[in-house]
Amino acid sequence: VIETAVPSDNVGESRGSLAGLTVIDLSTGIAAPSSTMLLADHGATVISVERPDSPNMNRTAAWQIDGTSAWWYLLGRNKYAITLNLKDSRGIELLKRLIESADVLVENFRPGKLEAMGLEPKVLHSINSKLIILRLSGWGQDGPYATNPAYGSLVEAMSGLAYGTGDPDGPPMLSSFAIADPVAGYLGAFAIMAALWGRERDANHAGEVIDLSLLEAQFNLLGPQAMAYDALGAVSARFGSRSPTFAPRNVYRTNDSKYVVISASAQNIVNRCFDAIGRPELCDDPRFCSPESRHQNLDEIDEVFASWIAEHSAQDVINTLRAAEATVAPVYSIEDILRDEHFLYRRMIETVPAQDGLALKMQSVVPRMAQRPGQLKWAGEGMGASNVRWFVERLGIDEHEFRQLKRDGVI
Amino acid sequence: VIETAVPSDNVGESRGSLAGLTVIDLSTGIAAPSSTMLLADHGATVISVERPDSPNMNRTAAWQIDGTSAWWYLLGRNKYAITLNLKDSRGIELLKRLIESADVLVENFRPGKLEAMGLEPKVLHSINSKLIILRLSGWGQDGPYATNPAYGSLVEAMSGLAYGTGDPDGPPMLSSFAIADPVAGYLGAFAIMAALWGRERDANHAGEVIDLSLLEAQFNLLGPQAMAYDALGAVSARFGSRSPTFAPRNVYRTNDSKYVVISASAQNIVNRCFDAIGRPELCDDPRFCSPESRHQNLDEIDEVFASWIAEHSAQDVINTLRAAEATVAPVYSIEDILRDEHFLYRRMIETVPAQDGLALKMQSVVPRMAQRPGQLKWAGEGMGASNVRWFVERLGIDEHEFRQLKRDGVI
Numbered sequence: 001v002i003e004t005a006v007p008s009d010n011v012g013e014s015r016g017s018l019a020g021l022t023v024i025d026l027s028t029g030i031a032a033p034s035s036t037m038l039l040a041d042h043g044a045t046v047i048s049v050e051r052p053d054s055p056n057m058n059r060t061a062a063w064q065i066d067g068t069s070a071w072w073y074l075l076g077r078n079k080y081a082i083t084l085n086l087k088d089s090r091g092i093e094l095l096k097r098l099i100e101s102a103d104v105l106v107e108n109f110r111p112g113k114l115e116a117m118g119l120e121p122k123v124l125h126s127i128n129s130k131l132i133i134l135r136l137s138g139w140g141q142d143g144p145y146a147t148n149p150a151y152g153s154l155v156e157a158m159s160g161l162a163y164g165t166g167d168p169d170g171p172p173m174l175s176s177f178a179i180a181d182p183v184a185g186y187l188g189a190f191a192i193m194a195a196l197w198g199r200e201r202d203a204n205h206a207g208e209v210i211d212l213s214l215l216e217a218q219f220n221l222l223g224p225q226a227m228a229y230d231a232l233g234a235v236s237a238r239f240g241s242r243s244p245t246f247a248p249r250n251v252y253r254t255n256d257s258k259y260v261v262i263s264a265s266a267q268n269i270v271n272r273c274f275d276a277i278g279r280p281e282l283c284d285d286p287r288f289c290s291p292e293s294r295h296q297n298l299d300e301i302d303e304v305f306a307s308w309i310a311e312h313s314a315q316d317v318i319n320t321l322r323a324a325e326a327t328v329a330p331v332y333s334i335e336d337i338l339r340d341e342h343f344l345y346r347r348m349i350e351t352v353p354a355q356d357g358l359a360l361k362m363q364s365v366v367p368r369m370a371q372r373p374g375q376l377k378w379a380g381e382g383m384g385a386s387n388v389r390w391f392v393e394r395l396g397i398d399e400h401e402f403r404q405l406k407r408d409g410v411i
Numbered sequence: 412v413i414e415t416a417v418p419s420d421n422v423g424e425s426r427g428s429l430a431g432l433t434v435i436d437l438s439t440g441i442a443a444p445s446s447t448m449l450l451a452d453h454g455a456t457v458i459s460v461e462r463p464d465s466p467n468m469n470r471t472a473a474w475q476i477d478g479t480s481a482w483w484y485l486l487g488r489n490k491y492a493i494t495l496n497l498k499d500s501r502g503i504e505l506l507k508r509l510i511e512s513a514d515v516l517v518e519n520f521r522p523g524k525l526e527a528m529g530l531e532p533k534v535l536h537s538i539n540s541k542l543i544i545l546r547l548s549g550w551g552q553d554g555p556y557a558t559n560p561a562y563g564s565l566v567e568a569m570s571g572l573a574y575g576t577g578d579p580d581g582p583p584m585l586s587s588f589a590i591a592d593p594v595a596g597y598l599g600a601f602a603i604m605a606a607l608w609g610r611e612r613d614a615n616h617a618g619e620v621i622d623l624s625l626l627e628a629q630f631n632l633l634g635p636q637a638m639a640y641d642a643l644g645a646v647s648a649r650f651g652s653r654s655p656t657f658a659p660r661n662v663y664r665t666n667d668s669k670y671v672v673i674s675a676s677a678q679n680i681v682n683r684c685f686d687a688i689g690r691p692e693l694c695d696d697p698r699f700c701s702p703e704s705r706h707q708n709l710d711e712i713d714e715v716f717a718s719w720i721a722e723h724s725a726q727d728v729i730n731t732l733r734a735a736e737a738t739v740a741p742v743y744s745i746e747d748i749l750r751d752e753h754f755l756y757r758r759m760i761e762t763v764p765a766q767d768g769l770a771l772k773m774q775s776v777v778p779r780m781a782q783r784p785g786q787l788k789w790a791g792e793g794m795g796a797s798n799v800r801w802f803v804e805r806l807g808i809d810e811h812e813f814r815q816l817k818r819d820g821v822i
Contacts, residue, residue, distance in 0.1 A: 074638060
């Protein structure tokens with residue numbers, strides 16, 4: 001008998017807006033798996049395909065918990081993990097059979113590799129003419145850099161993010177964690193849904209192919225910098241934690257060595273901040289009574305807030321300014337986040353069962369849908385945990401063949 | 412006669428995956444308008460509603476070009492600009508008539524304000540039971556902070572972004588431009604499409620209400636930090652431009668005072684970097700021959716690259732390392748971006764006609780769809796430029812009434 005590795009809670013009707021959609025996910029890294037995680041969170045059936053002889057890099061990444069990385073538990077959540085060797089023709093055949101009844105295929109190979117595998121869009125569409133194909137890459141499917149190796153950090157360097165982060169007299173900076181990748185993940189999920197919408201609206205639809213690059217997803221976050229440079233000669237350089245266009249906006253240190261952010265542009269909000277720190281006379285101070293004058297007196301306005309904040313605890317600062325409806329926030333570490341009353345009230349972190357009795361904390365499903373809420377069902381599965389479900393129960397492979405495929409390293 | 416303010420290129424069949432969708436956009440700021448911009452880019456009809464007596468803050472923001480901010484030209488692109496005073500009952504009636512045939516309504520009022528206007532979801536659904544409502548806010552529709560004033564920078568402080576950015580011995584940092592807002596914009600566009608998909612799949616659909624917060628959109632970018640802290644005690648603190656989990660990954664200064672990023676985690680890629688800088692012997696150096704040992708010798712591995720890069724020009728560094736398929740990228744300003752051959756080849760920046768003969772540069776439509784590409788048609792319109800189109804041509808308001816509404820400040 002074939003032992004089923006499918007956890008019992010995997011079974012049952014899927015809920016959420018995307019229930020009924022089937023997605024084949026060939027991807028690894030952070031970006032594309034973030035796209036398919038969003039789809040799975042909202043009820044899509046996502047089948048994550050992994051090489052049987054080489055675990056997905058998200059399993060072997062940092063933060064190992066019982067032999068698997070936290071990245072896999074997170075990005076693999078709500079997905080079915082199967083193994084399939086795409087260097088074996090039987091593996092390719094099985095993939096093609098899965099594609100026959102799928103809505104979406106997601107890949108993040110280096111441009112050209114899908115073609116080299118004999119799985120270019122034309123071939124995939126000959127199997128399933130309505131298939132939506134998301135091709136996520138670092139630089140896009142064509143152009144001079146298309147086949148350059150890509151990391152999110154390189155994209156952050158070239159898209160303007162690093163250039164606008166850091167002190168004015170220091171080097172450009174990267175954050176300590178990936179930004180470009182999960183950002184592209186959000187955009188990829190949108191793109192898939194937009195393409196599906198287009199498909200449904202057109203009886204003669206030819207399957208859509210989406211070319212999404214990390215570079216374009218990240219570059220789009222810069223707002224109108226290209227326009228401002230072209231029309232006004234403005235270059236958004238590093239400005240510390242200040243804004244190049246309004247003040248106050250900075251990080252300030254409290255007397256208990258914590259940090260808070262104040263950010264205000266409208267005059268009425270700035271006035272609330274002055275009132276809150278007991279300096280109502282500053283509302284009429286010519287240096288601070290208009291956005292333009294405040295921006296011409298950056299050091300002075302920062303000094304007003306910095307000196308007051310330096311004499312108070314973070315809790316005092318937050319309480320005092322919040323009570324005045326001023327725009328203040330504490331700088332939170334993950335430890336602070338896990339204790340915050342608003343994060344708790346909104347249940348922004350859930351504890352999810354995983355293999356071997358683990359219980360893992362992760363972000364809950366976003367955003368919240370009133371009628372068809374998404375659902376956090378399970379953490380990333382073990383390798384091949386859903387092989388039986390897909391190969392035996394769905395494709396109808398018999399016990400003998402299943403064992404043979406396993407022995408031959410095809411699954 | 413009513414003078415039509417609709418530019419001639421506004422007319423004609425809309426293309427793109429979302430052609431035929433109608434979106435009423437009551438929002439301002441960066442986040443929600445970014446969501447509706449994505450929809451408009453892919454062919455949706457987006458009607459942006461503005462108070463006749465008070466321009467959208469995106470018009471009055473920084474980077475004024477001919478009296479309008481670059482932000483409006485960008486975020487208002489491909490949208491129809493109409494004016495409507497929602498404090499006047501006639502304004503509310505006109506809005507309700509537009510909603511009758513709309514698919515989506517987007518708002519980013521402070522939670523409770525839509526209700527105070529008598530436009531809570533129940534009312535909107537009594538007009539159009541299938542309406543999808545995106546409610547985008549700083550902190551979400553409920554919880555202790557729900558009605559606190561929100562700025563993207565405050566969200567960046569509380570979501571862990573600032574905490575993980577900056578030097579280890581320095582304060583947390585914000586980038587000089589908004590990140591949380593456009594990130595939430597991507598997620599909002601996905602959410603709208605997911606809700607529309609759910610609506611189409613269910614004949615008994617009750618209109619969806621989406622509760623999306625900047626805080627949750629940004630917090631979700633942190634990856635498995637909650638899990639890593641809970642299970643392993645790991646706190647992702649500031650680490651300069653290094654990664655807390657792999658090396659090399661840093662910003663390095665060249666001998667012509669530019670900066671490049673090197674980022675590599677897999678051993679074969681690191682080895683390519685060593686080869687490229689003429690140090691093949693380091694591939695076997697016990698300090699650098701595994702991810703773990705490299706991570707234990709952070710200063711040493713940074714010194715290897717920093718010292719070589721400090722003796723070469725940025726162009727030399729890039730050419731040499733790219734030729735070896737090593738993972739390197741230049742740190743680009745917007746000026747560099749506008750000149751880069753890959754940005755040019757991919758046409759990542761387009762020049763768009765705007766009012767008064769302006770020609771404005773902005774990001775092209777992302778991502779690229781092969782069958783139904785999106786289209787950049789026009790930059791943000793002047794105030795009320797599409798009033799005639801919507802109030803007269805669509806709702807059938809006669810000339811006399813149109814003038815009266817204008818005189819009374821309703822439109």
